Amino acid sequence: MSLDPKDRTIVEATQAGLPLVPAPFAVVAENLGLSEAELITRLTRLKQDGIIRRIGAAPNHYRLGMTANGMTVWDVDDAHVDALGEKVGALAFVTHCYRRPRALPDWPYNLFAMVHGETREEVQSKRTEISALLGSASRAGDILFSTRILKKTGMRLRGKEA
Structure with a gap:
């Protein structure tokens, strides 16, 4: 199209x-x-038509005081990962959640959920809530805290070239 x-x-x-x-x-x-x-x-x-996905605000969480940011990663049973991923993604404190293939043997995680907070303790508490939601379907989990800000952009069309 x-x-x-x-x-x-x-x-x-x-x-x-x-x-x-x-x-x-x-x-x-x-x-x-x-x-x-x-x-x-x-x-x-x-x-x-699906050409654009959304029109919305993208607040700068650092300027809002949310400077402790962690990507929680989970090894969730494949039979439950989609349903549980939807529940995790619906949590008010999860900004994005997605499923990715594992990279065994070094990386067993298949569910990722980004959590922001004012302190690492706050983010860790939110991670604990996710863990409780996942229950026994999660075999392992970890959290990767951000150490620097990366510029995030979606795909961009280039202007017409002369």
């Missing part, structure tokens, strides 16, 4: 974020020579 030129321009204009103003869609629409209604209609369709 290819994007029509207007949709591609919209994706390029919004992929790095929306302006932090009271009416961000109006500003983007004006910059693109569109009406705000057309921009919103097109974004809605792009989301419904």
